[in-house]
Amino acid sequence: MLAGYNTISMGTGRNEFHPKKPRPDMEHYIQEAGRATLKMIGGAKNVDEGVIGNFMASRFNRQANLPAFFPLIDADLKYKPAVRVEGACASGGLALTTGMKSILAETADVVLVLGFEVQNTMKAVYGADVLSGAGWQKTRKEGHAYFFPGVFSDRAGVYYEKFGREITRKAMAKWYCNAIENARLCKTAQEFHNTNKDLEETANTPVNPKGFVDHLNVFDCSKVSDGASAIAIVSEEGLKRIGLHAKDAVEILGFAHIVADVTQKPEVMTSLTTMKAVAEKAMKMAGITVDQLGTVEVHDCFSIAGIMAMEAIGFAEEGKGATFVLEGHTSRGGEVPVNTTGGLIGWGHPTGATGVHQAVTIWEQLTGQAGEAQIEITKEKPYAMSVNMGGDDKSLVAIVYKRGE
Amino acid sequence: MDLIRKMENVSVLGAAGKMGSGILVLLSLEMAKLKIGKKEDKEFVLNAIDVSQSALNSLSGYVKSQLVKHGEKNIVELRNWYEDREDLIDNEEIISQFVYDVMEMIQTSTRIETAYSSQLIFEAIKEDKALKVKLFSQIKQNNPDAWFLTNTSSIPIGGIEKEAGLNGDIIGYHFYNPPVIQKLLEIIKTDNTNDDLAAFSIDLAKSMRKIIVQSRDIAGFIGNGHFMRDALYALNLAEELAKTEGWAKAFFLIDTISRDLLVRPMGIFQLLDYVGIDVARFILESMQPSFPNEKLSHTTLNELFDNEVKGGQFADGSQKNGIFKYQKGRITEVYDLKQAKYMVTESIEMDCAALLGELPTLKLYWKSIVRDVKKADHLKKFFNELHQMDSVGANLAIAYGKNSKAIGQMLVSTKVAASKEDVNTVMETGFFHAYGPINEYF
Numbered sequence: 001m002l003a004g005y006n007t008i009s010m011g012t013g014r015n016e017f018h019p020k021k022p023r024p025d026m027e028h029y030i031q032e033a034g035r036a037t038l039k040m041i042g043g044a045k046n047v048d049e050g051v052i053g054n055f056m057a058s059r060f061n062r063q064a065n066l067p068a069f070f071p072l073i074d075a076d077l078k079y080k081p082a083v084r085v086e087g088a089c090a091s092g093g094l095a096l097t098t099g100m101k102s103i104l105a106e107t108a109d110v111v112l113v114l115g116f117e118v119q120n121t122m123k124a125v126y127g128a129d130v131l132s133g134a135g136w137q138k139t140r141k142e143g144h145a146y147f148f149p150g151v152f153s154d155r156a157g158v159y160y161e162k163f164g165r166e167i168t169r170k171a172m173a174k175w176y177c178n179a180i181e182n183a184r185l186c187k188t189a190q191e192f193h194n195t196n197k198d199l200e201e202t203a204n205t206p207v208n209p210k211g212f213v214d215h216l217n218v219f220d221c222s223k224v225s226d227g228a229s230a231i232a233i234v235s236e237e238g239l240k241r242i243g244l245h246a247k248d249a250v251e252i253l254g255f256a257h258i259v260a261d262v263t264q265k266p267e268v269m270t271s272l273t274t275m276k277a278v279a280e281k282a283m284k285m286a287g288i289t290v291d292q293l294g295t296v297e298v299h300d301c302f303s304i305a306g307i308m309a310m311e312a313i314g315f316a317e318e319g320k321g322a323t324f325v326l327e328g329h330t331s332r333g334g335e336v337p338v339n340t341t342g343g344l345i346g347w348g349h350p351t352g353a354t355g356v357h358q359a360v361t362i363w364e365q366l367t368g369q370a371g372e373a374q375i376e377i378t379k380e381k382p383y384a385m386s387v388n389m390g391g392d393d394k395s396l397v398a399i400v401y402k403r404g405e
Numbered sequence: 406m407d408l409i410r411k412m413e414n415v416s417v418l419g420a421a422g423k424m425g426s427g428i429l430v431l432l433s434l435e436m437a438k439l440k441i442g443k444k445e446d447k448e449f450v451l452n453a454i455d456v457s458q459s460a461l462n463s464l465s466g467y468v469k470s471q472l473v474k475h476g477e478k479n480i481v482e483l484r485n486w487y488e489d490r491e492d493l494i495d496n497e498e499i500i501s502q503f504v505y506d507v508m509e510m511i512q513t514s515t516r517i518e519t520a521y522s523s524q525l526i527f528e529a530i531k532e533d534k535a536l537k538v539k540l541f542s543q544i545k546q547n548n549p550d551a552w553f554l555t556n557t558s559s560i561p562i563g564g565i566e567k568e569a570g571l572n573g574d575i576i577g578y579h580f581y582n583p584p585v586i587q588k589l590l591e592i593i594k595t596d597n598t599n600d601d602l603a604a605f606s607i608d609l610a611k612s613m614r615k616i617i618v619q620s621r622d623i624a625g626f627i628g629n630g631h632f633m634r635d636a637l638y639a640l641n642l643a644e645e646l647a648k649t650e651g652w653a654k655a656f657f658l659i660d661t662i663s664r665d666l667l668v669r670p671m672g673i674f675q676l677l678d679y680v681g682i683d684v685a686r687f688i689l690e691s692m693q694p695s696f697p698n699e700k701l702s703h704t705t706l707n708e709l710f711d712n713e714v715k716g717g718q719f720a721d722g723s724q725k726n727g728i729f730k731y732q733k734g735r736i737t738e739v740y741d742l743k744q745a746k747y748m749v750t751e752s753i754e755m756d757c758a759a760l761l762g763e764l765p766t767l768k769l770y771w772k773s774i775v776r777d778v779k780k781a782d783h784l785k786k787f788f789n790e791l792h793q794m795d796s797v798g799a800n801l802a803i804a805y806g807k808n809s810k811a812i813g814q815m816l817v818s819t820k821v822a823a824s825k826e827d828v829n830t831v832m833e834t835g836f837f838h839a840y841g842p843i844n845e846y847f
Contacts, residue, residue, distance in 0.1 A: 123477060125477045125480050125496050125500075126495075126496060126497050128496060129495035129496050129497055132495075137494075140494050140495070141491065141493075141494050144481070144484075145480040145481045145483075145484050145496055209481075210481060210482070211478070211479075211481060212481070
């Protein structure tokens with residue numbers, strides 16, 4: 001995997017964002033990301049096929065038939081195969097695994113993978129209707145106006161009761177502070193322009209159940225974002241074709257993609273059990289253990305989900321995720337820097353792009369191209385993992401990476 | 406008291422106007438709480454009455470847009486209201502049903518007779534005593550139990566009551582513009598207002614989440630009582646300054662001082678433009694009879710009016726030309742009364758800055774301090790510095806601030822306002838001032 005590119009994650013927080021002024025459209029984002037990656041791999045002529053990940057363009061942009069947008073990126077993609085995949089917020093991750101399978105099946109040597117979402121086309125109150133499609137629609141009526149914040153607020157409420165409200169809230173605040181501090185180091189991040197001097201106070205904004213949900217404030221939530229990310233997945237043959245070196249790329253050592261029943265409520269409210277299974281499976285395939293991970297990109301759609309992800313991946317025991325975060329292990333200088341450019345809360349969450357964005361970030365970190373946000377990757381811990389989640393622990397993708405040699 | 410019965414049939418007179426349409430929206434939301442929220446099984450009717458059919462036709466667009474905004478903001482509550490409606494699933498469906506249900510209560514009419522069946526009559530017609538008296542007495546004769554809540558901003562309510570024969574069934578209910586957004590509500594009881602109506606008025610205002618200030622029934626009440634006298638003072642200053650500097654600079658300077666050095670959201674002449682020169686004259690005229698020893702008029706105001714310089718706003722809310730011309734809300738030209746023409750402000754800005762002379766080094770802007778918890782400290786520092794200067798600008802600003810304070814104190818000493826806090830609340834919430842006129846700065 002190589003030649004990654006992220007557009008800006010556009011939305012509230014960016015200085016150039018104004019809800020009432022015209023903004024770049026989905027075509028713009030697809031072209032920007034796609035062309036940037038093509039440029040790095042010697043052009044569209046080198047590409048065998050395309051995969052596009054997207055969640056809800058059908059409603060946010062009233063657009064389907066997304067594979068047919070590849071030739072808009074470059075005319076040389078015309079008459080080549082392309083496919084669109086969807087698994088809610090894991091659509092980007094699914095695009096990656098779909099591309100990998102083409103490589104493994106030897107039906108392609110170079111796959112252009114792109115993920116995008118342009119969701120500021122409507123106000124958040126209506127966007128919540130669209131995003132609720134990641135859950136089971138038959139529970140929409142009983143759900144909260146802000147459906148997914150409601151789902152994770154309920155999880156947070158149970159978590160507070162079981163493991164302590166105060167320590168969990170503190171850890172959630174810390175998660176937010178880490179996210180913003182990391183995002184400030186990445187020019188494409190939605191919170192790049194954030195100059196708030198007292199992040200902790202902001203993170204501890206009291207909840208407002210009358211206007212929002214019971215156990216989360218808006219800073220516990222990921223952003224509403226427009227953006228696209230692209231990356232190329234290539235075989236060894238493909239690498240030769242585009243004339244780049246293995247050290248410019250990250251090698252995929254393991255990956256897993258699993259689903260759970262969308263019509264079922266969580267087995268345990270305080271655990272992301274499907275995420276646990278997917279992470280185990282990917283690490284097993286890669287033949288590594290959790291303590292060999294140098295960095296991870298996790299799906300922190302909500303701060304509480306980030307904390308629960310630390311437990312699901314195996315960094316902390318159940319109920320100890322909050323302590324793990326509070327002790328600084330997930331911070332930039334910590335044991336395992338998590339979401340080094342801000343994750344979904346700091347960098348942004350253009351839903352269908354997020355899985356690809358995670359891969360791009362890891363590619364940048366492992367190949368030393370993360371700029372200001374660069375962390376140190378040691379010989380003892382040369383591996384990285386991304387975990388992408390669709391819905392409430394329903395569609396999961398995990399990928400284990402290492403720099404090519 | 407049966408609040409629900411009173412709210413079953415309500416009329417708004419002047420419903421298509423700027424204030425009336427806002428009051429209509431607020432009332433529709435109150436009735437929605439009963440009809441949809443509490444599921445009261447009654448036929449709720451809200452009559453939107455206005456002389457202009459064409460204005461009534463365009464009213465529904467405004468009301469709908471406000472209801473949508475309200476629905477979007479209060480979606481959590483609305484989902485509870487509609488939890489039994491299994492067919493309504495998405496927020497979008499619930500909000501459109503809410504708008505539909507509320508609009509269904511609203512009926513438009515150009516006939517005053519429509520108000521005969523209403524228990525409550527809200528009035529927001531123009532500031533014309535004779536007209537108010539005529540309409541109220543006609544309604545009262547045909548609808549003896551009606552209560553009147555009048556948006557009168559300066560005419561004493563007691564006088565209207567007496568002439569219309571309302572026997573205590575009237576109260577002043579003075580909203581600020583725009584009623585849907587502005588938190589302040591001045592409530593004015595007459596000596597005669599019946600207790601049930603007074604209690605109801607306060608309950609309703611609380612339910613609308615308004616900040617209530619009760620004012621005595623003296624022409625102008627608190628808000629216009631301060632604003633009009635503040636404006637007259639500014640006109641005097643400008644008149645004096647115009648003798649040496651000409652009118653364009655005089656208007657521009659006093660406006661700048663009242664905005665930048667008094668740290669207010671807009672200058673006094675811009676505010677006059679916003680309200681309308683004609684409206685300001687009208688308010689002053691209606692106040693004058695109550696204050697025989699005070700001159701509540703200004704030749705400059707009359708001359709501006711005669712020269713067709715009127716201010717006020719277009720239907721879309723943009724500012725008409727007045728003492729200033731505006732582009733996208735910014736002052737670009739200023740009227741020279743003597744030459745009867747506008748001048749580009751850029752051409753006089755340098756001269757005006759030179760005239761003002763030395764100003765505080767600490768730059769303080771209304772916008773940046775109005776919500777600052779430490780604003781009192783900033784203001785103290787700023788005004789302290791201003792006091793220590795001896796420039797034309799500083800001296801004018803200090804005198805201006807002192808006069809504003811004196812007006813406020815007069816409103817308290819003549820018992821128009823019950824306390825200095827009430828005066829300050831009105832100016833801070835109704836006029837968005839960052840600090841009240843009765844303060845320690847001047």
